[in-house]
Amino acid sequence: MSTANSFIVDELLLDNFPAGVVVHDANSAVLTANVMAERLLGLSAQHMMGLKVDDVTWQFVQPDGSPMAPADFPAARALHGSCKISDLVLGVDTAGLGGIRWLLCSAYPVFNGAAVLTSVVVCFTDCSDLIRAQKALSDSEQRLQLVLRGSNDGCWDWDLANQRIYYSPRWWAMLGYEPGELTSGPALWEQLLHADDRQRVQHFLGAALAGAVDDYAIEFSLLHREGHYVPVQSRGFIQRGPGGTAIRVAGTNTDITERKQFERQLLTTAEHDHLTGLPNRRYLSRELATRLAAARAAATHGAVLLLDLDDFKLINDTEGHSFGDLLLQEVAARLRASMGAVDFVGRLGGDEFVVILAPTASTLAQCSAEAERHCQQLRLALCRPYRLAGSEHTVTPSIGCALFDASTAAADLVFKQADIALYAAKGAGRNTVRFFDPAMQHAIDARARLQGELHDAIARAELEIYYQPQFDVMERLIGAEALLRWNHTVRGVVTPGAFIAVAEMSDLIIRIGDWVLRDASARLATWARDPALSGLTLSVNVSARHLHEDDFVARTLAILRQAGADPHRLAMELTESLLATDAEETIAKMRQLRECGVNFSIDDFGTGFSSLRYIHRFPLKHLKIDQSFVAACNADPNAAAIVEIVIALANKLGLGHVAEGVETPEQLAFLKSLGCTGFQGYLLGRPMPAAQFEALARAQYACTV
Structure with a gap:
């Protein structure tokens, strides 16, 4: 059944129900029909699927034998009037099967939590014997x-x-x-x-x-x-x-x-989670609306707690979905045991649970204190070890809390605020509690606006690549790093730090990544025809989401081919954290691209958590020394030691190395004294538009010929 329609039925129960049952969606199309319905209507369920009430297939007659208009069909009347239709007698022309079969029908409209009609259930039994008996x-x-x-x-x-x-x-x-x-x-x-x-x-x-x-x-x-x-x-x-x-x-x-x-079971199935038996989102929405009405009537305060389990996906992936289901059932049981008689517990789906605290507090401060007490009580209950499938496991919850009172407009708003608070709890390190603050909403609204503007920026070609020069130990130009800039119509030139994180929250980062690769490839193809530029390499940053796309390798090679660029002149910069995520998949993709000539370097090396046992397996060309170590290398012996270790490690592995963020002559001299052979930073060249960079390259080339 469609996920757009929250009405769910047990097909086995439906097919053993002694009456015919046909379920229509809000547009009157048939969603399902049981075995008895096939028998009584003389149509197969497959034939009935998708038929609307005005389809010519339906041929019903009134008790007096006259044709019944489609508008008078039980489903049509229930849909049009949004009300129950009971005990309507109609006849079905079963030509060749005994003439008219008389059915006694009832139609029941089903509404979602927002009181919107989502489907109609039509139940009917064969009353032909009774009709014939009455007439005789x-x-x-x-x-x-x-x-x-x-x-x-x-x-x-x-x-x-x-x-x-x-x-x-x-x-x-x-x-x-x-x-x-x-x-x-x-x-x-x-x-x-x-x-x-x-x-x-x-x-x-x-x-x-x-x-x-x-x-x-x-x-x-x-x-x-x-x-x-x-x-x-x-x-x-x-x-x-x-x-x-x-x-x-x-x-x-x-x-x-x-x-x-059966009707009660249908309703229960539609409004309860089949795994835990807890009320589902539809039931929760209706219950919260009732609690909001109570808060308005009594001028009291209540709270909604939204919980999810930290790293539940990892547990599911490592232990299996059956184990995950057992864990969810145990969590549901603990939540039930922890709540008072007037509180309400439900499951939204996945590992997300909801607790609605009854609006009994007379003040906001009292409600907040009660909610905090409940949150800590739930944390303690859910953090106790779980003995499941013969082993012991520990799981922690993150909890977002939103308060409501007489002024709260709607249930959906409270759920949204609790979800925002939960997101904040996750961001704060997990296994913690956060209450909704309007500032959170403002931040989300601002992020949403920025995301919309960034979407438009791609369409309006407001993105531009700047090029920061890279030099060798003789301070000769050897390449550049492609750095994205956004030419915002109001804010001016915006650097990646202000928008890349927002892009990574959606598929925008994929579109931006492809755009950068296309632009860089086209630039390399142009440089190949200019002696002053043909020997330069161009580095681009690749995000984790981009790299983990299934067709990343094929798409990258297609872009290079279409542009006519030499893959050997393209370098991809990856972060240590990216390499630590699904290392085997990452290594496989890097090797495929490396075999075609594409180079790789680790960006900001030394700031992440990559394992040395993996480093030698990645097909790398360079390590890039993070600018935080470069900035402190003259004054901090520890930073200097780290730079020296990175250079020595690169040399041992046969890799090149580039120091980022070189801003003073003293830093440059010190790095050279340690044996560093590649440099990038404001001292040598700031990020610049393509025309300016190419002019720099041509000027240096002119001095060498």
């Missing part, structure tokens, strides 16, 4: 008695003129009595009628008898001998005398306990 009543009382005697329904016959009523043995048995055990009479069924049904049923029956209809059906509950109520569907036929006055009513009561249980 005046011709053959004996035939009717035979039909009723063989039925499981409880039959009754009410002589209105003499106020005498007959209840069949099955009618009595349905309620746990022996025939005649109670005083028979028209008042008996009213005495047994559930108090909640009495006024409705009396009004319905009075209208039916006074009207012009000949048959009817209604549902109500009757008291069983053992004290519980039995839900029944009562179907009756009204015999009228001259002038249309009702003189006799006969019918049956059908025990619909199983159907009611």
Whole structure:
């Protein structure tokens, strides 16, 4: 079933349900139909899938035999009126299978947490026997008695003129009595009628008898001998005398306990998580809306806690999904045990859980303190070791909390604020609690605006590559690093530090990465035709998301081919943290590109956490010494020692090395004294537009020829 429709059913249960069931979506298209529906309608489920109510396949007739208009179909009426349609009788033309089959139909609209109608469930049973029996009543009382005697329904016959009523043995048995055990009479069924049904049923029956209809059906509950109520569907036929006055009513009561249980199970399935049994998002949204209404009515405060499990994906990947499911079930059990009777626990999906604290606090400060206490209580409960599948595991939660009061507009807003707070808790190191602060929302809004502007910037060609020169030990130009700049219409030239992190939160980083590769490749192809530039290399930075794209290698080689660039002149700079993520996949992709000539270097070497046992396996060409060590190398012996170690390591591995951030002559001299052979920094050349860089290269070339 579509994820857009939150209505979920157990197909096995559906196919064993004794009535036909067809589910339509909000546009009236059929989503599913059970085996009984196929049998009763004479159509296969495959044939019915996707059919709308106005499809010519549906050919229904009214009880009088006239064609039924599509607008009068049960599903259409429920969709149009957003209301339940009960006990509608219609006929199905089953040509070749016995003529008209009569069905008794009910349609139930299903709404999501925002009170939007998402689907309609149509249930129907074959009432052909009853219709035929009713029509034949005046011709053959004996035939009717035979039909009723063989039925499981409880039959009754009410002589209105003499106020005498007959209840069949099955009618009595349905309620746990022996025939005649109670005083028979028209008042008996009213005495047994559930108090909640009495006024409705009396009004319905009075209208039916006074009207012009000949048959009817209604549902109500009757008291069983053992004290519980039995839900029944009562179907009756009204015999009228001259002038249309009702003189006799006969019918049956059908025990619909199983159907009611199935309907309740359908509702439970639609609103509960199948794994943990907790309420799902739909139920949670409705419950929170109820709590918000209570807070408004009483001028009180409540809270929503959004929890997720730190590194749950890693647990799923390493231990398997079955283990992950066991863990989620245990977490759900601990959450239930930790909450008060008036609090509410649910699961949004994945490893995200929600706790709604009842709005009982009279002040914001009291609510905040209570929420903090609950958060710490939950952390302690969830951090206790889990004994699962024969081993012990420890899991920590991150919790985001949002408070609500009489001024809170909607449930979705509270969930959104709790989600923002959860994101902040994750960013703060995990296994912690964060409360929503409006400043968080402002930061997210600002990030969203920047992301939108960056999206437009790509389309408007506002991005530009600047080139920072790189030099050898003789201070000869040997290449450049491509550094991205954004020519913002309002902010001017924006450096990558202000927008790359935002781009990495979405697929924008992939688009930007491809654009940089295309521009760099085109530049290399142009340089190849100029003697002053043909010997230079060009380095580009590659993000983790870009590198881990499945087709990164093929796409990169295609870009180089299309531009006509020499792969040997292109160098990709990767961070240590990127190399530490899925090392085997990274090594495989690097080797494929290296075999085609592309070079690689580790950017900001020494600041990450790469393992030396991996370094020799990466097909590297250079190590780039981080500028933080370069800046301190003259004054800090530790920084100088690290620079010396990096240079020695590169030499041992046969790699080149480039010092970044060289800004003073003293730094340059010191680096040279340590044996450094490559340099990049403001002392030698700031990042500059392509034309300026190419002019620099041509000027230096002119001095050498």
